[in-house]
Amino acid sequence: MADNKVLLDHGSGGKISHSMISEIILPLFDNPILAMLDDGATLDIPSDKIAFSTDTYVVEPIFFPGGNIGDLAVNGTVNDVAMCGAKPLYISVGLIIEEGLPIKDLEIILKTMADAGRKAGINIVTGDTKVVPRGKADKIFINTSGIGIIPDNINVTGANARPGDKIILSGTIADHGITVLSAREDLKMNSDIKTDSAPLNHMVKAIIDSGKKIHVLRDPTRGGLGTTLNEIARQSNVEIKIQEKAIPVKNAVAGMCELLGFDPLYIANEGKLIAFVPPEHADHVLETIKKDEFGKHACIIGQVMPEDSDPENKGRVYMETLIGGTRIVDMLTGEQLPRIC
Amino acid sequence: MADNKVLLDHGSGGKISHSMISEIILPLFDNPILAMLDDGATLDIPSDKIAFSTDTYVVEPIFFPGGNIGDLAVNGTVNDVAMCGAKPLYISVGLIIEEGLPIKDLEIILKTMADAGRKAGINIVTGDTKVVPRGKADKIFINTSGIGIIPDNINVTGANARPGDKIILSGTIADHGITVLSAREDLKMNSDIKTDSAPLNHMVKAIIDSGKKIHVLRDPTRGGLGTTLNEIARQSNVEIKIQEKAIPVKNAVAGMCELLGFDPLYIANEGKLIAFVPPEHADHVLETIKKDEFGKHACIIGQVMPEDSDPENKGRVYMETLIGGTRIVDMLTGEQLPRIC
Numbered sequence: 001m002a003d004n005k006v007l008l009d010h011g012s013g014g015k016i017s018h019s020m021i022s023e024i025i026l027p028l029f030d031n032p033i034l035a036m037l038d039d040g041a042t043l044d045i046p047s048d049k050i051a052f053s054t055d056t057y058v059v060e061p062i063f064f065p066g067g068n069i070g071d072l073a074v075n076g077t078v079n080d081v082a083m084c085g086a087k088p089l090y091i092s093v094g095l096i097i098e099e100g101l102p103i104k105d106l107e108i109i110l111k112t113m114a115d116a117g118r119k120a121g122i123n124i125v126t127g128d129t130k131v132v133p134r135g136k137a138d139k140i141f142i143n144t145s146g147i148g149i150i151p152d153n154i155n156v157t158g159a160n161a162r163p164g165d166k167i168i169l170s171g172t173i174a175d176h177g178i179t180v181l182s183a184r185e186d187l188k189m190n191s192d193i194k195t196d197s198a199p200l201n202h203m204v205k206a207i208i209d210s211g212k213k214i215h216v217l218r219d220p221t222r223g224g225l226g227t228t229l230n231e232i233a234r235q236s237n238v239e240i241k242i243q244e245k246a247i248p249v250k251n252a253v254a255g256m257c258e259l260l261g262f263d264p265l266y267i268a269n270e271g272k273l274i275a276f277v278p279p280e281h282a283d284h285v286l287e288t289i290k291k292d293e294f295g296k297h298a299c300i301i302g303q304v305m306p307e308d309s310d311p312e313n314k315g316r317v318y319m320e321t322l323i324g325g326t327r328i329v330d331m332l333t334g335e336q337l338p339r340i341c
Numbered sequence: 342m343a344d345n346k347v348l349l350d351h352g353s354g355g356k357i358s359h360s361m362i363s364e365i366i367l368p369l370f371d372n373p374i375l376a377m378l379d380d381g382a383t384l385d386i387p388s389d390k391i392a393f394s395t396d397t398y399v400v401e402p403i404f405f406p407g408g409n410i411g412d413l414a415v416n417g418t419v420n421d422v423a424m425c426g427a428k429p430l431y432i433s434v435g436l437i438i439e440e441g442l443p444i445k446d447l448e449i450i451l452k453t454m455a456d457a458g459r460k461a462g463i464n465i466v467t468g469d470t471k472v473v474p475r476g477k478a479d480k481i482f483i484n485t486s487g488i489g490i491i492p493d494n495i496n497v498t499g500a501n502a503r504p505g506d507k508i509i510l511s512g513t514i515a516d517h518g519i520t521v522l523s524a525r526e527d528l529k530m531n532s533d534i535k536t537d538s539a540p541l542n543h544m545v546k547a548i549i550d551s552g553k554k555i556h557v558l559r560d561p562t563r564g565g566l567g568t569t570l571n572e573i574a575r576q577s578n579v580e581i582k583i584q585e586k587a588i589p590v591k592n593a594v595a596g597m598c599e600l601l602g603f604d605p606l607y608i609a610n611e612g613k614l615i616a617f618v619p620p621e622h623a624d625h626v627l628e629t630i631k632k633d634e635f636g637k638h639a640c641i642i643g644q645v646m647p648e649d650s651d652p653e654n655k656g657r658v659y660m661e662t663l664i665g666g667t668r669i670v671d672m673l674t675g676e677q678l679p680r681i682c
Contacts (some may be wrong), residue, residue: 013563014607014673037576038498039421039559042395042491045386053381054433054486058471058478080380092395094484096437121610130399130482132680137399141433145395145486150383157379218380222354235378268357332355339473 004173006101011131024107025127028114031094033125041125043090047149051084054145060339062109062139066194069142070112072270072341075197077144078120079219082201083210083273085156086148088120093127094143097136109140120199122146148201154208155219161236165215165304166282168275170203170289171196171297172248173225177267177340178256190252192205196294198271203292207275210288216276219269222341223332226265228274229317230331239313242302242329243320265319266332268340276304347442352472365448366468369455370434374466384431384467389492392417392425395486401680403450403480405524409534410483411453413611413682416538418485419461420560423542424548424614426497427489429461430532434468435484440475450481461540463487489542495549497558502577506556506645507623509616511544511630512537512638513589514566518608518681519597531593537635542631547615551629557617560610563682564673568607569615570658571672580654583643583670584661606660607673609681617645 009016026035033041057073062072074091093113097106117124175196182189200219207214216236220228225247233240249257249264257264271294277285282300289295305313319330350357374382398414415432422429434454440446458465487570516537523530541560548555557577561569564586574581590598590605598605612635618626623641630636646654658670 008679011679012673013445013568013609016674017564018672034499036500037572039424040392040427040487040489042425042496042498043391045389045391048386050384050386050391050488051381052384052431052433052488053467054435054484055469056435056437056471056484058437058473060477083380084383086381090393092393092486094395094397094435094486096397096399096482126394128396130397130680132399132479135476136401136479137482138473141437141471141478141482143395143397143484143486145433145435145484146381147391147393147488155383157377157383160376225357227355268354305622331359332353333357338349338353339471 004103004298006097006099006103006131007105008131008133011129025110028110029124031123033123043125045149049150051081051086051148051150055080056141056143057341058141058339059180059341060138061183064180064195065189066179067197068109068112069140070109071116072111072197073142073144074120075148075199075270076341078122078199080199081146081148083217083219084150084153085217086150087205088122088146088148088201089121090125091144091146093124095129096137096141096143097131098137099131101139103329120201151208156214158216158218158232158235160215161232161238161276161304162215163238163304163307164279165225165276165277166300167242167302168277168282168286168289168298169247169301170273170295172250173269173272174249174253174257174264174267176270177337178253180340181337182256192250192252193256196269196271198294199269200273200294203289203295206288206292207285210284211313212281212285213278214275215272219273221270222268224266224268226329227328227332233317234315237314239305239309240302240317241261241305244322246299246301248297248299265329270341345444347438347440347444347447347472349440349472349474351436352470355483356613361639366451369451370465374464384466386490390491392422392427392489392491394421395484396421397482398682399482399680400521400682401479402524405521405536406521406530408538409450409453410481411450411537412457414483414485414538415454415457415461416540416611417542417682418487419463419542422487422489423545424558426495426558427491428546429463429487429489429542431464431466432485432487434465436470437478437482438472439478439480440472442480460566460622461542492549495554497577498616499557499573501556502573502579502617502645503556504579504619504645504648506617507620507641508583508643509618509627509630509639510588510642511614511636513591514610514613515590515594515598515605515608518612518678519594521681522678523597533591533593534597537612539635541612541614544630544636547629547633548626551625553622553626555616558571558614560614562611563609563611568673570670574658575656578655580646580650581643581658582646584665587640587642589638589640611682625679630637638652
């Protein structure tokens, strides 16, 4: 590319768009489906049931310790598809680029996306690029949509939590949100603080292949663990109780939360899942998760309360605090951290 | 909604996000799949082959004669899926909203999307909303991704054009681009000038159901008819010749093009398709298209030249001009009209 910044022309659909696609995008996302360059991709789907998910990424800054907006966008949608109990196969990429973005930055982001795709084992099969004038967007926004196939007899919707279920969390919380916030504010950071952005589809496959019953799978991203547990409590109309001392938070992350006045329960994660599992299967599923590269610090953090608990508590989340009290964990009110993903 | 502007909080993933989703979005896009509110949608797909497409809409202004960014985003992706020869079934919606957008505008746009979805016969099954601070986006950007099922034995990729094929255009060109440009510049407009944004999936179904052989289907959106024909000429490695006098342009649109110095061949359309059809089937397919609500002005505009044409001309598009000459129709160079879709 002769010029070193993205121009409005790159999004025109004309000659310069085509040269960007053929010179930068196709070589990186190399696969025969995308290379067809039709208006859409034609895909073989060996299943009657698929999962379909979309997410738009507007994180600021676009580069941060441990990753950038590119792998965040791939992993995020891979995980959303996986949380339907599906095996993610294909994703689409929609770029909105602000005129003036250095081509070098775009190349790094796209390369990171291609690498993340390979790591997750999915193909980027269709895409779209728009360029808007300076000041009409902020560097780059990325939408990814994903498709995966759902095995027979798998149903892990948030409405399936049942009394007695154990709640497994796959690792430490608040890493991603605190990383982005610290990078944005240019705070001096401990090297332990980096995004947890990771593909969780291999972990989900291992859980499902183990044959143990799973009621709910969900990744606590925007809004954090607290919000996600509230969503499940409402969808399933159950009371959830978690134990504060069981929830792993890295020391450096906990310190930063304390310094800034944030509750890690509401800080976004990008490489963690929670699984609701019948008690008799919980230990086995926990061990399966721990064997995964991204699940080493998995643990049981709480349970769904018995059917005969107070009806007023249904749809609510409680936490036994470190000092022995119990408090309501409410849904996040208002904006804690904008543009975290 | 108490406040009358979109706030950063509306995109937080917390309480206010949830109230916007449950109060505004769910009632409009009412369907049981979306209402599950899981990370992704679970879909029944009665086919082994699907089409998958994505597009992001950044049109400016967001409201223009005949439509707004909402129906544009639904119709655009419905059409991209249909151009794979598929029956569109499901779409996702990813919103990026600039803080301060009037809630009233958002409601109008979402309602238009819901109406467009009903007209096309598809369901909006999964979505995502991000809000960015004032000045970091321009009012609203919308990504839609779509899934459709492809019937057996259908393959209408741009690489399938064959010598002798007749080229059918489903109606007048340049309506959408000239409408948006005129609205943006606040030009006094003839009431004949309005977007052609429309769902073409019913037309495609009729063509396919007719049982006649179709080689290529494509909608000439960004870059216009000229760019789309060039793409097909290259993908199929054939020479294309079109007749200028056969290409319908509304008088008001042609006048505006002349006034502003634009070539209608490169102006975006949002409700037109071109079909490459073996000559023996061309009249029948043309009649089928003319019966559709959006195909009344369909006509044959040219053909693919015979195999023995000059090899140097392969991959090129020529036009017999009104005054009897022949000129190359090149791919659009540079940005003619930014943010047209």
